[in-house]
Amino acid sequence: MKFPKAQSLKNIATLVDCEYVGADDFQVLGMNEIHVVQNGDIVFVDHPKYYDKALASKATIVLINKKVDCPEGKALLISDDLFRDFNKLSVHFRPFERATNTVAISAEIGEDTIIQPNVFVGNNVKIGKNCLIHANVCLYDNCVIGDNVIIHSGSVLGGDAFYYKNRPDGFDKLISCGRVVIEDNVEIGALCTIDKGVTGDTTIKKGTKLDNQVHVGHDTVIGEKCLIASQTGIAGCVIIEDEVTLWGQVGTNSGITIGKKAVIMGQTGVTKSVAGGKSYFGTPIEESREKLKQLAYVKKIPFILKKLEE
Secondary structure, eight states, rough: EEEEEEHHHHHHHHTTTTEEEOOOEEEEEEEEEGGOTTTTEEEOSSSSSGHHHHHHHSSSEEEEEOOOOOOOOOOOEEEEEEHHHHHHHHHHHHHOOOSSBBOOOEEEEOOOOOTTTTEEOOOOOOEOOOOOOOOOOETTTTTOOSSSEETTOOOOOEOOOOOOOETTTEEEEOOOOOOOEEEEOOOOOOEEEEEEOOOSSSEOOOTEEEOOOOOTTTOOOOOOOOOOOOOOOOOOOOEEOOOOOOOOEEEOOTTEEEEETEEEEEEEEEOOOOOSSSSEETTTTHHHHHHHHHHHHHHHHHHHHHHOOO
């Protein structure tokens, strides 16, 4: 998420009431997650395992829970509760706006786009030309829909990320202030759910087609001309490259990459990143030809045991 205007490091530190390392007028442009940060962004890190990764990332401001050496050209915000302070910034720069109409006055809807009855279009939503939005679709605030997009009934775009911190008194929710971006010529089936980014964009690129009942987690990027079959669940921060096929009931771990033109067979658990141009099957995931050979060998075990007994 980019701020409406550039902020100073001192101003950000004042907002969250924390110490900082850097010049008072050090420029802060926005906040983002580590896999998509850009120059001028804040990223937060609360575990020593990831300190080096965050400090070496493209982020120029690191919200951190320990005093460390500040890399040249960067700044630090030192907090005793990063989760709380990240939420303070989210609420300040993108506060929740109550809906006052079924289709928000601030929404932009392109020429020849059809909005069927009972569709909710939130604040600042942009819908391109020649789209068809079927009944009972819900488009949360700030969604961006390209041209020639079809969204079938009951789908929800822009729900919050499934992202919580376990505290003694219960789960504390990380507030989502990102967007969902759907590019041109995408079709989304019925009853799909696509969560917005925590601070960035959940993106589905040109020409991709989703079957019914597909879930896409926060900050995931799905490439061009992908096919995703029913009951697939894609976790947060996943990168799916162009022309990937995911068959029914595939599930993924978060933070992985599925390479270009990979084919993931039905009911596979994608537990790690996989290279493109190959077919995969099973849990744990392996190349499908190898996995099917293993299953064939397993079927022979009773016969082998019988032979051994004889």
